[in-house]
Amino acid sequence: xxxxxxxxxxxxxxxxxxxxxxxxxxxxxxxxxxxxxxxxxxxxxxxxxxxxxxxxxxxxxxxxxxxxxxxxxxxxxxxxxxxxxxxxxxxxxxxxxxxxxxxxxxxxxxxxxxxxxxxxxxxxxxxxxxxxxxxxxxxxxxxxxxxxxxxxxxxxxxxxxxxxxxxxxxxxxxxxxxxxxxxxxxxxxxxxxxxxxxxxxxxxxxxxxxxxxxxxxxxxxxxxxxxxxxxxxxxxxxxxxxxxxxxxxxxxxxxxxxxxxxxxxxxxxxxxxxxxxxxxxxxxxxxxxxxxxxxxxxxxxxxxxxxxxxxxxxxxxxxxxxxxxxxxxxxxxxxxxxxxxxxxxxxxxxxxxxxxxxxxxxxxxxxxxxxxxxxxxxxxxxxxxxxxxxxxxxxxxxxxxxxxxxxxxxxxxxxxxxxxxxxxxxxxxxxxxxxxxxxxxxxxxxxxxxxxxxxxxxxxxxx
Amino acid sequence: xxxxxxxxxxxxxxxxxxxxxxxxxxxxxxxxxxxxxxxxxxxxxxxxxxxxxxxxxxxxxxxxxxxxxxxxxxxxxxxxxxxxxxxxxxxxxxxxxxxxxxxxxxxxxxxxxxxxxxxxxxxxxxxxxxxxxxxxxxxxxxxxxxxxxxxxxxxxxxxxxxxxxxxxxxxxxxxxxxxxxxxxxxxxxxxxxxxxxxxxxxxxxxxxxxxxxxxxxxxxxxxxxxxxxxxxxxxxxxxxxxxxxxxxxxxxxxxxxxxxxxxxxxxxxxxxxxxxxxx
Numbered sequence: 001x002x003x004x005x006x007x008x009x010x011x012x013x014x015x016x017x018x019x020x021x022x023x024x025x026x027x028x029x030x031x032x033x034x035x036x037x038x039x040x041x042x043x044x045x046x047x048x049x050x051x052x053x054x055x056x057x058x059x060x061x062x063x064x065x066x067x068x069x070x071x072x073x074x075x076x077x078x079x080x081x082x083x084x085x086x087x088x089x090x091x092x093x094x095x096x097x098x099x100x101x102x103x104x105x106x107x108x109x110x111x112x113x114x115x116x117x118x119x120x121x122x123x124x125x126x127x128x129x130x131x132x133x134x135x136x137x138x139x140x141x142x143x144x145x146x147x148x149x150x151x152x153x154x155x156x157x158x159x160x161x162x163x164x165x166x167x168x169x170x171x172x173x174x175x176x177x178x179x180x181x182x183x184x185x186x187x188x189x190x191x192x193x194x195x196x197x198x199x200x201x202x203x204x205x206x207x208x209x210x211x212x213x214x215x216x217x218x219x220x221x222x223x224x225x226x227x228x229x230x231x232x233x234x235x236x237x238x239x240x241x242x243x244x245x246x247x248x249x250x251x252x253x254x255x256x257x258x259x260x261x262x263x264x265x266x267x268x269x270x271x272x273x274x275x276x277x278x279x280x281x282x283x284x285x286x287x288x289x290x291x292x293x294x295x296x297x298x299x300x301x302x303x304x305x306x307x308x309x310x311x312x313x314x315x316x317x318x319x320x321x322x323x324x325x326x327x328x329x330x331x332x333x334x335x336x337x338x339x340x341x342x343x344x345x346x347x348x349x350x351x352x353x354x355x356x357x358x359x360x361x362x363x364x365x366x367x368x369x370x371x372x373x374x375x376x377x378x379x380x381x382x383x384x385x386x387x388x389x390x391x392x393x394x395x396x397x398x399x400x401x402x403x404x405x406x407x408x409x410x411x412x413x414x415x416x417x418x419x420x421x422x423x424x425x426x427x428x429x430x431x432x433x434x435x436x437x438x439x440x441x442x443x444x445x446x447x448x449x450x451x452x453x454x455x456x457x458x459x460x461x462x463x
Numbered sequence: 464x465x466x467x468x469x470x471x472x473x474x475x476x477x478x479x480x481x482x483x484x485x486x487x488x489x490x491x492x493x494x495x496x497x498x499x500x501x502x503x504x505x506x507x508x509x510x511x512x513x514x515x516x517x518x519x520x521x522x523x524x525x526x527x528x529x530x531x532x533x534x535x536x537x538x539x540x541x542x543x544x545x546x547x548x549x550x551x552x553x554x555x556x557x558x559x560x561x562x563x564x565x566x567x568x569x570x571x572x573x574x575x576x577x578x579x580x581x582x583x584x585x586x587x588x589x590x591x592x593x594x595x596x597x598x599x600x601x602x603x604x605x606x607x608x609x610x611x612x613x614x615x616x617x618x619x620x621x622x623x624x625x626x627x628x629x630x631x632x633x634x635x636x637x638x639x640x641x642x643x644x645x646x647x648x649x650x651x652x653x654x655x656x657x658x659x660x661x662x663x664x665x666x667x668x669x670x671x672x673x674x675x676x677x678x679x680x681x682x683x684x685x686x687x688x689x690x691x692x693x694x695x696x697x698x699x700x701x702x703x704x705x706x707x708x709x710x711x712x713x714x715x716x717x718x719x720x721x722x723x724x725x726x727x728x729x730x731x732x733x734x735x736x737x738x739x740x741x742x
Contacts, residue, residue, distance in 0.1 A: 086485065089484065089485040089489070090481045090482075090484045090485055091484070092484060092487060092488075092489050092490045092491075093489060093490070093491050094489050094491040094493070419478050419481060419482060420478065422481050423474075423477045423478045423480075423481040424474065424477070
């Protein structure tokens with residue numbers, strides 16, 4: 001045994017990881033080869049493919065759920081970084097600037113730190129409920145992303161009742177909060193959970209009632225259809241037909257995501273972390289992440305319902321046609337006919353471009369030597385090529401353009417949430433509740449009746 | 464329409480203000496990498512702080528003066544109970560004391576730096592006491608009590624000498640001496656005359672009054688009269704004087720003052736030397 005363990009001890013940490021992986025790779029290759037040679041492999045493969053084909057719906061759902069789950073992590077990191085940096089700028093501070101360029105990786109490192117912390121389960125807690133609560137909260141946030149259309153045809157799961165599904169699954173988060181508060185075996189956690197549930201449920205009503213106006217106008221609960229109804233110029237957005245609904249929805253979404261000025265679930269500066277008091281390590285991290293994922297999801301839903309979703313500000317195709325460019329841009333050059341000359345593109349075009357830019361740089365900045373100019377010219381040439389390719393891709397593929405507009409608008413709204421957090425003081429609990437029940441509810445109901453009446457009148461006039 | 468009645472407009476204004484902050488230059492200085500532009504010989508400025516009631520926060524503990532490496536801090540004041548005048552370091556000896564400190568840093572022997580701002584004392588009896596007590600800092604209280612028996616009070620020079628000979632810190636000795644009510648820093652029964660030197664009092668003739676006191680008490684400001692009976696100090700009336708410069712005799716404010724009053728008071732105080740104080 002010692003003959004085997006001695007060399008093992010001398011391996012570095014990365015070596016201890018790589019060596020077994022290499023061994024596994026070799027063993028797997030050998031095993032697969034043997035299986036294929038013997039003839040068992042193809043049969044097993046065929047069986048697997050048949051099973052997958054028969055259950056394509058399940059597989060698609062699993063893939064979509066995994067996709068949105070993976071999407072939420074970088075999205076949350078970006079939002080946390082935005083929050084750190086924008087609030088710092090508003091305080092005339094520099095903010096995070098140590099890890100990564102301009103501190104962009106600091107939120108990622110925060111996430112890794114939370115992952116590395118001790119995950120402590122206090123004595124007396126209701127262990128299964130205590131363990132499940134963060135997962136429930138996080139999954140409720142993530143699963144709502146399934147029905148949000150990121151671009152034309154780019155949504156996790158096509159659903160006719162998408163909006164209903166969104167609110168139904170999004171409402172599950174409250175159960176997670178209650179689970180966390182109840183199972184913590186701590187009366188302050190319980191109070192925090194009840195407080196969070198009260199606030200969130202109170203604002204869920206105006207949130208849903210505010211959306212009803214849009215649903216009446218669109219005549220569908222399918223989010224993709226709602227977005228398609230807003231295509232064209234930005235005046236077609238529902239924000240201009242339902243301004244009151246937009247305001248109600250945005251305020252309610254602020255409360256729903258537990259953001260300032262309605263951040264009662266975790267009033268950082270005033271009380272202990274509410275329902276999450278007894279949580280530590282990554283379980284607390286899940287609550288923390290869910291909060292930021294919720295911010296993104298509610299921004300995305302606001303964009304989807306009111307701000308045109310993946311539609312651009314302008315309907316750019318007619319404009320381009322007026323100039324004489326037909327979209328999607330098709331290369332008039334038939335690449336296949338070039339034959340061997342295809343090789344000339346990278347061999348000739350790139351050096352000519354690089355040398356031209358180098359000469360230009362050298363002329364503008366003669367104090368730089370030739371080598372520095374060459375490097376700058378090479379970088380500039382690459383940037384030019386990548387930029388040109390990106391612009392071509394943007395205008396050629398609707399999906400790319402759509403997702404760019406969608407993410408741009410969503411993160412602009414996230415920035416608005418951050419701006420609100422930097423500006424507003426926190427409201428009192430009774431003010432929070434009073435505002436929801438005395439102002440938002442009547443306003444939302446009024447919005448529904450006025451919208452319904454307007455639709456009836458327009459129908460009478462038209463027909 | 465008044466704009467402040469529009470609901471939510473204040474919120475938007477606040478957010479617009481917050482947004483404009485994003486574009487303003489940042490105040491953070493990245494300290495270890497970036498240094499503020501400070502003159503190379505800048506050491507900050509010594510400032511006495513006042514609390515919210517307007518009282519000096521300095522407790523006259525002498526720790527700053529004791530810690531000052533070139534002994535440039537000259538301290539004077541009253542103790543925390545506002546009873547005794549205490550002093551450390553004469554301003555007129557800066558150059559000399561700096562030289563002393565330079566000698567100490569260079570490792571050469573430093574001459575005895577006993578000094579006395581109020582006039583030198585005969586150190587022979589004090590040396591006898593110190594020898595009897597074995598120069599032990601633990602006997603500080605006994606040394607101070609016996610010193611007071613000999614001198615009638617605890618002169619600063621005596622405290623300095625004790626500190627220098629026993630190795631006890633001056634601030635420790637001062638702490639002991641100010642803590643016990645039977646130990647005193649001043650000759651019993653001495654009078655204090657204070658004259659205001661503010662602009663208002665100067666315009667009312669305060670300079671002439673002060674000059675009269677100096678002449679007839681035979682001392683300058685901050686000194687004792689030759690017989691040791693009266694000390695002449697300055698005060699500040701904080702703009703309260705009315706009609707005549709403020710003069711305080713033993714803490715009592717005279718209703719009015721003039722050069723004639725000064726002459727009369729000086730004569731009366733010097734004539735009224737208490738028993739056992741004819742030094």
